[in-house]
Amino acid sequence: MTQNALYLGREWNVDHDRRVEVKDAELRYTVIGEGEPVVCIHGTSIADSLITPLRFYPPLMENYQLISYYRAGYNGSTLKTGELSIEGGAEHVKQLLDHLGIEKAHIMAFSFGGVIAFQFLLSYPERAHSAILLEPYLPREEPDAVQANIDAYMGAMELYNAGDKLGAAQRYMESVCGPSFLSAVEMTGPLDVWDRVEECVDTTFTVDFPAISQWGFKMSEADALVGGKPSMPVLAMMGLDSESAMPGFRATQRFLMGWLPQAERCGIPNATHGMQSMNPVAVGEAALGFLRRNPMTEAAAVPVPEPVTAGAL
Numbered sequence: 064m065t066q067n068a069l070y071l072g073r074e075w076n077v078d079h080d081r082r083v084e085v086k087d088a089e090l091r092y093t094v095i096g097e098g099e100p101v102v103c104i105h106g107t108s109i110a111d112s113l114i115t116p117l118r119f120y121p122p123l124m125e126n127y128q129l130i131s132y133y134r135a136g137y138n139g140s141t142l143k144t145g146e147l148s149i150e151g152g153a154e155h156v157k158q159l160l161d162h163l164g165i166e167k168a169h170i171m172a173f174s175f176g177g178v179i180a181f182q183f184l185l186s187y188p189e190r191a192h193s194a195i196l197l198e199p200y201l202p203r204e205e206p207d208a209v210q211a212n213i214d215a216y217m218g219a220m221e222l223y224n225a226g227d228k229l230g231a232a233q234r235y236m237e238s239v240c241g242p243s244f245l246s247a248v249e250m251t252g253p254l255d256v257w258d259r260v261e262e263c264v265d266t267t268f269t270v271d272f273p274a275i276s277q278w279g280f281k282m283s284e285a286d287a288l289v290g291g292k293p294s295m296p297v298l299a300m301m302g303l304d305s306e307s308a309m310p311g312f313r314a315t316q317r318f319l320m321g322w323l324p325q326a327e328r329c330g331i332p333n334a335t336h337g338m339q340s341m342n343p344v345a346v347g348e349a350a351l352g353f354l355r356r357n358p359m360t361e362a363a364a365v366p367v368p369e370p371v372t373a374g375a376l
Contacts, residue, residue: 069119069250069251069343069344071118071119073254074253074254075115075118075251075252075253075254076111076115076253076254077093077095077111077114077115077118077131078093079091079092079093079131079132079133079138079139080093081093081094083132083158083159083162085135085154085155085158085159085162086151086154086155086158087135087142087143087144087147087151088135088136088140088141088142088143088147088155089140089141090132090133090134090135090140090155090159091132091133091138091139091140092130092131092132092133092159093114093130093131093132094128094129094130094163095114095124095128095129095131096124096125096126096127096128096129097127097128098126098127098128099127099128099168099169099192099354099358099359100127100128100130100160100163100165100168100169101127101128101129101130101168101169101170101171101354102130102132102156102159102160102168102169102170102171103117103129103130103131103132103171103172104132104134104156104170104171104172104173104176104177104179104180105131105133105134105137105172105173105176106173106174106175106176106177106200107174107175107267107271107272108232108235108236108260108263108264108267109236109248109252109256109259109260109340110133110134110137110138110259110263111138111252111253111256111259112173112248112251112252112337112339112340113131113171113172113173113176113197113339114129114131115251115252115253116251116252116339116340116343116346117129117339117343117346117347117350118343119251119343119344119347120343120344120346120347120348120350120351122347122348122351123347123350123351123354126351126354126355127169127351127354130159130163130165130168132155132159134152134155134176134179134266135147135152135155135266135270136263136265136266136270137263137266138259138262138263142266142270145269145270146270146273146274147270147274148274148277148278149178149179149182149274149275149278149280150182150186152179152182152274153179153180153182153183153185153186153187154186156170156179156180156183156187157183157186157187157190160190166190167189167190167191167192167359168190168191168192169191169192169193169194169195169354169357170183170184170191170193170194170195171194171195171197171350172194172195172196172197172199173197173198173339174197174198174199174200174336175200175271175275176199177196177197177198177199177200177201178199178200178201178275178278180194180196180199181196181199181201181280182278182280184293184295184297185289185293188291188293188294188295191293191295192295192296192357192359193295193296193297193298193353193354193357194293194295194296194297194298195297195298195300195350195353195354196297196298196299196300196319197300197338197339197346198300198301198302198305198312198315198316198336198338199315199319200275200315201280201282201315201318202275202278202280202281202282203311203314204281204282204283204314205310205311205314207310208309208310208311208314211238211309211310211311212309212311214238215234215235215238215239215309216235216272218234218235218238219231219232219234219235219238219268220268222234223264223268228261228264228265229257229260229261229264231264231268232260232261232264232267233245233257233260235267236248236337238309239308239309239336240308240309240335240336240337241304241307241308241309241335243335243341244335244336244337244340244341247337247340247341248337248340251340251341251343252340282314282315282318282322285318285322286322292322292323293323294325295325296325296327296353296356296357297319297323297325297326297327298326298327298328298329298349298350298353299316299319299320299326299327299328299329300328300329300330300331300338300346300349301313301316301328301329301330301331301338302330302331302334302335302336302337302338302341302342303330303331303332303333303334304333304334304335305334305335305336305338307335308335308336309335309336312336316328327353329349329353331345331346331349332345
């Protein structure tokens with residue numbers, strides 16, 4: 064393992080070799096490592112864009128039990144209905160924990176997966192010890208962010224309706240994360256990452272996008288919509304270049320820091336919205352530091368190691 068290069072040999076895949084039946088779906092999942100459990104929830108389109116890049120920071124997997132699953136409709140996980148709400152996605156996380164006999168876990172989630180994680184914190188706060196949120200894609204409200212999101216969606220939908228499914232997914236990712244994100248995915252995902260993406264595009268466009276548009280949460284109405292704020296430790300990560308690629312991420316970061324007084328913030332250099340693909344070492348380093356500062360028991364607390372890079376701010 065090198066400190067500066069992303070090198071793990073030829074294939075950087077993580078085999079999700081287990082299955083579990085949940086409500087209206089069957090999920091493929093895997094469990095890596097030992098220690099306190101950390102559930103990883105991926106975003107749209109690229110189901111391998113969280114657990115796979117994290118392999119480039121081995122200390123995380125050496126000290127924690129990472130539970131990664133493919134959301135319903137992705138990479139062999141099936142969905143028996145034509146839709147799945149955000150609340151339903153959060154229920155799947157709960158049912159996976161029930162299946163594994165885990166009463167409480169840390170949650171780490173990215174983008175659309177961060178929305179599911181956020182709903183999980185609202186619906187099942189007793190099951191989450193802490194949460195690491197990598198730019199959860201909460202609904203935009205500022206005019207420039209709303210328009211940018213509409214433009215990204217419409218540009219991708221044009222290609223999707225024309226039958227270019229992979230092009231649609233990549234167009235949307237490029238609009239949200241910037242063009243350098245695609246190269247990062249190419250080098251931090253499995254060799255067949257784009258084949259996997261192409262097979263799952265229907266889920267992205269016909270299940271995920273409708274779910275987020277129908278979700279009832281609004282940042283500006285959070286106090287009225289939520290009876291009790293989540294009180295567990297929360298780390299809000301943000302790519303330092305995310306806002307330059309697409310507006311809206313800064314407003315979400317400000318909301319999390321303002322609404323959750325216990326929240327901590329973390330900036331990931333040289334990264335936009337796809338931070339864990341673009342700078343996985345920094346993301347892993349920051350996640351490990353946060354988890355070690357927030358153990359499930361005081362006896363489990365261990366010192367945070369010296370960073371191997373100047374990754375996280």
